[in-house]
Every structure is written in C-alpha cells, then in structure tokens.
Amino acid sequence: MSVEPFPDRPRVDAHEKVRGAAIYAADVALPGLLHAMLVPATIAKGRVTAVPVEAALQVPGVVRVLTATDFPPPVQPAGAGGPPPPPPMITPEIAYRGQPFAIVLAETLEAAIEGAEAIRPDYAPDLAFTPLIDSPGHRREPVEPITAGDAADAMTRAVTRHSAEYVSPAQHHNPIEMLSTTAFWADGVLTVHEGTQSTSGTKGAVGRNLRLEPDQLVVKSPQIGGGFGQKGTPQRQSAIVAHAAMLTGRPVKLVLPRGQIFHNASFRPRSRHRIEIGADATGKMIAVRYDADHQQSRSGQFPPAEYLEAAPQMYGFTDYHGTAANVRIDTQSPGYMRAPHPHPSCFAFESAVDELALMLEQDPVAFRLRHEATIDPIHNRPHSSNHLHSCLREGARRFGWDRRTAAPGSMTLPDGTLVGWGVASGAYPVHIHPNIATLTVRADGTTRFAAAAHEMGQGIRSTIEQVLVRELDIDPTRLELAIGDTSAAAQHTTAGSWGTGSVVPAALEAASRMKAALAELLGDRQVGGNLHRQLARVKRPSLSVEVTRIPYGQGQKELATFQQGGMALAGPFFPAFTTFSFIAHFVEVHVEPRTRRVRVPRVVSVADCGRVVSPRTAASQVRGGVTWAISAALREVTEVDPRYGGWLNNDLADYVVAVNADIGEIDVSFIDEPDPVVNALGVKGLGEVAMVGCAAAVANGIHHATGRRLREMPFRIETLL
Numbered sequence: 001m002s003v004e005p006f007p008d009r010p011r012v013d014a015h016e017k018v019r020g021a022a023i024y025a026a027d028v029a030l031p032g033l034l035h036a037m038l039v040p041a042t043i044a045k046g047r048v049t050a051v052p053v054e055a056a057l058q059v060p061g062v063v064r065v066l067t068a069t070d071f072p073p074p075v076q077p078a079g080a081g082g083p084p085p086p087p088p089m090i091t092p093e094i095a096y097r098g099q100p101f102a103i104v105l106a107e108t109l110e111a112a113i114e115g116a117e118a119i120r121p122d123y124a125p126d127l128a129f130t131p132l133i134d135s136p137g138h139r140r141e142p143v144e145p146i147t148a149g150d151a152a153d154a155m156t157r158a159v160t161r162h163s164a165e166y167v168s169p170a171q172h173h174n175p176i177e178m179l180s181t182t183a184f185w186a187d188g189v190l191t192v193h194e195g196t197q198s199t200s201g202t203k204g205a206v207g208r209n210l211r212l213e214p215d216q217l218v219v220k221s222p223q224i225g226g227g228f229g230q231k232g233t234p235q236r237q238s239a240i241v242a243h244a245a246m247l248t249g250r251p252v253k254l255v256l257p258r259g260q261i262f263h264n265a266s267f268r269p270r271s272r273h274r275i276e277i278g279a280d281a282t283g284k285m286i287a288v289r290y291d292a293d294h295q296q297s298r299s300g301q302f303p304p305a306e307y308l309e310a311a312p313q314m315y316g317f318t319d320y321h322g323t324a325a326n327v328r329i330d331t332q333s334p335g336y337m338r339a340p341h342p343h344p345s346c347f348a349f350e351s352a353v354d355e356l357a358l359m360l361e362q363d364p365v366a367f368r369l370r371h372e373a374t375i376d377p378i379h380n381r382p383h384s385s386n387h388l389h390s391c392l393r394e395g396a397r398r399f400g401w402d403r404r405t406a407a408p409g410s411m412t413l414p415d416g417t418l419v420g421w422g423v424a425s426g427a428y429p430v431h432i433h434p435n436i437a438t439l440t441v442r443a444d445g446t447t448r449f450a451a452a453a454h455e456m457g458q459g460i461r462s463t464i465e466q467v468l469v470r471e472l473d474i475d476p477t478r479l480e481l482a483i484g485d486t487s488a489a490a491q492h493t494t495a496g497s498w499g500t501g502s503v504v505p506a507a508l509e510a511a512s513r514m515k516a517a518l519a520e521l522l523g524d525r526q527v528g529g530n531l532h533r534q535l536a537r538v539k540r541p542s543l544s545v546e547v548t549r550i551p552y553g554q555g556q557k558e559l560a561t562f563q564q565g566g567m568a569l570a571g572p573f574f575p576a577f578t579t580f581s582f583i584a585h586f587v588e589v590h591v592e593p594r595t596r597r598v599r600v601p602r603v604v605s606v607a608d609c610g611r612v613v614s615p616r617t618a619a620s621q622v623r624g625g626v627t628w629a630i631s632a633a634l635r636e637v638t639e640v641d642p643r644y645g646g647w648l649n650n651d652l653a654d655y656v657v658a659v660n661a662d663i664g665e666i667d668v669s670f671i672d673e674p675d676p677v678v679n680a681l682g683v684k685g686l687g688e689v690a691m692v693g694c695a696a697a698v699a700n701g702i703h704h705a706t707g708r709r710l711r712e713m714p715f716r717i718e719t720l721l
C-alpha cells in the first residue's frame with residue numbers, strides 16, 4: 001500500500017467556491033416553493049394552551065399555519081441500548097425558550113415572517129424553571145468514573161500538589177450557512193435538501209418522526225457551509241418541514257434566522273473541571289484526580305465522561321481517577337462543537353500542568369518532555385503512534401522557545417507591552433467508520449466515486465481526489481465525487497475528525513481494484529493513454545468496482561449498522577491498541593500595560609495527525625482551529641438572563657467572535673508520519689485536534705506576561721484590569 005507523502009495541490013472546489021458557484025442546500029430552486037417560518041416560544045418552560053392563527057392567515061400570501069395538532073405524537077425512547085429518539089416536531093409542551101410551537105407557510109419569505117410575527121399564543125408558563133447549572137431545580141447525574149491504578153493512594157505519596165477549578169462557558173457555533181431544510185414529496189418519495197454532516201442521521205430522524213420506510217426518503221447534502229458539529233446531529237426543524245411538505249403537497253423551504261439557531265441548535269455546554277495533580281520528589285506527575293461536569297438539558301444525551309479521556313493519553317501517568325456528571329437544567333440539548341470535549345478539558349488540564357510546572361520551577365516544555373506516554377493507561381494498551389514529543393520539540397525550535405526568560409513579566413517591548421510565551425499540548429481520539437464505495441471510470445473521460453462522507457468546508461473532496469489522482473491516470477477535472485447523498489451510497493455521520501481516515505482507505509482500495517480490473521480487461525493487449533483512452537480503445541464504455549471497508553476490530557454487525565444509517569464507530573480504543581492524534585501549540589501574547597488588551601500576534605502549531613493527505617486543506621484546518629481557540633479564549637460566551645431563560649446575545653453583534661484584527665501569524669507544520677496500523681494510509685485525524693490545547697497556551701502566555709492566572713474563559717479586558 002502506498003503511504004508516500006502527498007504533494008501540495010489546490011483544493012478541488014476552490015474555484016467553484018470563490019465564484020459562488022457551489023450549490024448549498026437552501027440554494028436549491030424548486031417550482032411552487034412555499035417559504036416557511038417557525039414561531040418560537042417566549043417562555044422558558046410550560047405549555048402553549050392556544051394558538052390563534054386568524055391574524056396570520058389574514059397576511060396576504062400566508063397559505064397555512066401548522067400547530068401541534070397537525071403533527072403526529074413524538075417518538076418514544078427505544079429504551080436501554082436503542083437509539084435516542086429523534087428531536088420532537090411541534091408539541092404544546094415547551095422545554096426551553098425559543099422552542100417552535102407553530103410553522104407558517106407562505107408564498108413569499110416576507111409573508112411567512114409577517115405571519116409568524118402575527119401569532120400571539122396563550123401560555124401556561126412554569127415559572128419554576130432552572131436557567132443555570134447553579135439555579136434551584138438543577139439535577140446532578142453522575143456517570144461511570146474512569147480509573148487507572150490507585151490515584152488516592154498515589155496522591156498520598158505526592159510531595160507537590162496543585163488543585164484548581166477551570167471553567168469553559170456555553171458557546172454557540174456560528175457557521176456562515178444557516179440551518180435550513182427544503183423538502184418535497186413526489187412519487188411516493190420524500191426528498192430533503194439540508195446542510196447536514198449526517199444525511200443518514202437526518203434520514204433516520206425524519207423517517208422515524210414521519211413513520212416512513214427507508215426507501216421513501218432521500219437526503220442530500222453535497223456541500224455544507226460550515227458544520228463544526230452543529231450539523232452533526234438531527235436538527236429540530238427537519239421533520240417539521242418535511243411534514244409540512246407532505247401535508248401541502250408542495251416543496252417547503254425553511255431557513256432559520258440566526259437568533260432562532262441559537263435557541264434550537266445544539267451548543268457547547270458550560271463545563272467545570274476540578275483537577276488535582278500530585279508530583280513526587282523528583283518533580284514528576286504521579287497522581288491525577290479529575291472531576292468534570294457540564295450543563296445538560298432534561299433529556300439530552302451529550303456525554304460528559306469524554307472530558308476525562310485526553311489527559312491520560314498525553315503523559316502516561318498510571319494513577320488516575322476521573323469522575324463526570326450531567327447537570328440537568330431547562331435548556332435545549334447541548335451537543336458536539338468542534339473538539340467538543342478535548343478543547344475544554346485540555347484548556348483545564350494544560351493550564352493545571354503549567355501551574356504545577358511553575359510550582360516546581362521547571363520550564364513548561366521541559367516539564368512536559370519528562371512525561372512520555374507510550375501506552376494508554378486506562379486500557380493498558382500501546383498507542384498505535386504518538387509523536388507528541390516531536391511536536392513539542394519541533395514547535396519549540398520553530399518558535400524560538402530557548403530565548404524565553406522564565407519569570408512572569410520579564411519580557412517586554414520598548415513601549416511597555418507585556419510579552420508572554422505560553423505552551424500547551426492537545427490530544428484527540430481517532431475514530432473510523434465502515435465505508436462502501438463505488439468507483440466508475442468511463443471512456444468518455446469522466447470518473448465517479450461515490451462513498452460515505454460529507455464536505456463541510458474541511459476539504460474532504462480534496463483528500464479523496466489526492467488519492468484517486470495519485471493512484472490512477474484519470475482526468476482530475478472531470479472527476480465527480482458523489483458524497484453526502486443517501487441515494488449515492490450508504491452514509492455515516494461525518495464528525496469527530498474521522499471523515500478523511502474513513503473514506504480515503506476506501507478510495508485507495510477502489511483505485512487498486514480498478515487497476516486490477518483494467519489489467520484483467522486488457523489481458524496482454526498493449527494499450528496506451530490514460531484510463532479513459534484505454535477503455536475507449538478497447539470499446540468498453542465504462543468500468544466499475546465496488547469496495548467495502550470494515551475498520552479493524554469491527555465485523556458484519558457494525559457493517560449492517562452502517563448500512564442502516566446508524567453510528568458504527570471503531571476507536572479510539574481498538575482491540576490491541578489506542579489511537580489519538582496530538583498537537584503542540586506555542587503562543588505569543590501581548591498585553592497592553594494600561595488597557596490590558598490581549599493580542600495574539602504569533603502562534604506555532606505542530607500536529608501529529610498521521611499521514612497528511614492534502615497538505616493544503618490540512619494546514620487550513622489547523623489555522624481554523626487555532627483561530628477558533630483564540631476566539632474561545634478571548635471572546636466567545638453565550639449569556640443567559642436567568643429571569644427569562646434562553647440566550648441573550650443571540651446574534652453576531654453580541655456573540656463576539658475573533659475577527660481578522662485578532663489573528664496574527666499562525667505557523668503550521670506536521671510530523672507527517674503515517675500511523676502504522678490504524679488504516680491503510682496511516683491517517684489519524686486533524687480537524688479537531690487542531691484546536692485542542694491552544695486556549696490553554698493563551699492562558700499560560702497571559703500568565704507569563706502578567707503573573708495573572710485565568711481559569712475561566714473567555715479572558716476579556718475586564719478580567720485583566
């Protein structure tokens with residue numbers, strides 16, 4: 001198998017995107033389209049008792065208003081081991097502020113909006129709602145602890161201990177592409193166009209809600225304008241819109257306004273991380289206790305235990321005790337947002353490591369290099385590959401770390417600006433799902449590859465193209481990559497940085513089968529030209545191959561789950577090894593002496609993601625992850641007004657994200673060593689590890705600049721004054 005480094009080549013969709021030619025879900029034009037708008041509840045909890053629709057129906061252009069009585073009852077939970085129920089459609093019970101209780105359908109978008117604004121329901125509010133994790137009425141729900149060795153005993157042997165609590169706030173993804181669903185029913189088949197990282201998940205959720213068979217439903221998401229996990233799980237509006245299309249017999253399109261997205265999409269929950277680390281007399285970490293909890297809805301499934309996973313993989317300590325809990329309150333369900341657990345947990349843990357290194361008067365890079373992890377201590381298995389130390393050494397070299405003076409406040413610019421240099425590491429689990437791919441090369445010069453994968457802006461088409469074009473002499477300009485479409489191939493959710501590693505091995509094997517099939521077809525005939533020419537010369541219109549890839553440790557059961565649209569993930573804890581991606585970030589912060597404004601002029605990041613398939617998109621992923629980490633560290637928080645529940649700053653004017661002026665130089669490089677076992681190309685994963693630990697590097701840099709230790713993100717001017 002071919003695992004040579006890949007060359008730097010342009011993205012396959014670059015021209016299409018910069019010209020605005022790429023078609024996103026809400027761009028699909030359909031004759032007879034109805035425009036829709038949801039009507040959100042303005043209570044935090046309770047019941048809608050009446051929805052007068054007359055005023056809305058009097059708005060010219062409004063065709064219909066659907067309320068709870070127009071929808072089938074919610075699907076009941078399947079019970080232990082079964083899949084979680086799909087998001088409910090429209091119900092009179094209100095679980096969170098902003099939940100939709102009606103949908104208005106109209107000939108124009110303007111009429112739909114005006115109709116929605118005309119609806120004034122009667123409510124029976126439940127005033128005893130719980131808006132925050134500390135509010136009365138919260139319910140703490142611990143999950144299974146994660147343990148290695150005996151942390152309590154080891155802690156008694158520690159001579160230096162550090163313990164502190166770190167907080168990561170609630171945050172919302174804000175992709176440029178809004179959440180939207182466009183659906184139509186024709187010839188007994190419902191077609192749904194939606195920006196989703198999971199056409200299979202949307203298909204399953206809509207199908208269960210509307211009681212449709214799998215062959216009655218097609219979901220298409222060929223391009224996504226930013227996913228980040230917001231589009232990874234079933235969306236609230238999908239089945240509502242699909243049902244409206246079936247009831248009216250017309251295509252229906254809904255694009256959620258950003259304010260409604262804040263209330264109905266998943267989000268990064270507020271999380272708290274209590275960490276205690278003990279070091280022995282030689283200054284090595286020997287015991288860790290980690291207690292994490294996070295904000296959760298009353299029925300949400302987003303798990304808290306994964307906060308405990310990354311830290312033990314980075315340092316190899318053998319005595320570890322981690323506990324985690326949900327804290328249930330009255331909110332919509334939180335969920336996956338880029339680097340969902342490792343970003344908050346490595347902010348916490350890598351800040352704690354920095355604090356301990358300072359107590360021990362050790363350089364924070366040298367301190368980390370004294371702790372090498374070669375095994376996963378939780379499962380007592382070797383890592384398949386771990387180049388974290390190479391990332392740290394290479395990062396320190398590129399950054400010029402040896403010019404750092406240790407004392408906080410000791411590095412300044414001539415104008416008095418305080419300079420801080422911070423470092424932190426990150427780890428992210430590697431998952432792989434099965435894939436079934438079809439590759440067709442045609443004599444007319446075209447090629448089609450269909451498989452499970454979603455393009456959300458990360459560049460997955462470019463990674464597939466890299467492999468096919470390197471392996472096969474085909475025309476790359478006429479290569480169709482049919483992904484994110486349940487009618488093209490069985491689909492799986494694309495998230496968790498598992499997309500590339502789950503699809504490029506299938507592309508590699510398909511290419512190798514294609515070469516074999518062509519050789520068989522040609523026999524001992526000598527035929528020149530590329531594959532298309534060769535097929536033409538032997539008068540063969542096309543040649544197709546199909547491959548099925550099942551990840552190591554999986555079998556027919558997982559393959560069947562995948563084919564039925566379910567989650568079928570292998571890893572990071574494989575039968576004989578554990579696989580994580582790693583990264584080291586070095587950050588320079590500048591703190592203005594009077595205003596205390598923090599700037600980040602320079603970041604150096606070195607990643608171990610296994611083999612890099614597309615150097616162009618990989619570097620872009622790391623720049624994006626670092627940018628978001630800086631934004632998370634310095635800017636982003638979604639606020640709750642506890643009197644009313646819901647989200648207060650639900651627009652991009654008040655939900656502040658990093659802009660160009662906040663971002664300086666980001667120097668990205670890769671170890672680019674293929675993992676020897678995880679898949680045929682040695683690809684681990686990158687999109688999320690890119691962000692992990694970088695917020696801690698900012699915090700550690702601020703401490704180095706100012707002597708102030710900040711343990712709750714975001715770090716704003718008022719925090720430092």
Ligand code: MOS
Nearest residue numbers: 229337338495496
């Ligand atoms: Mo990601 S948060 O798993 O799309």
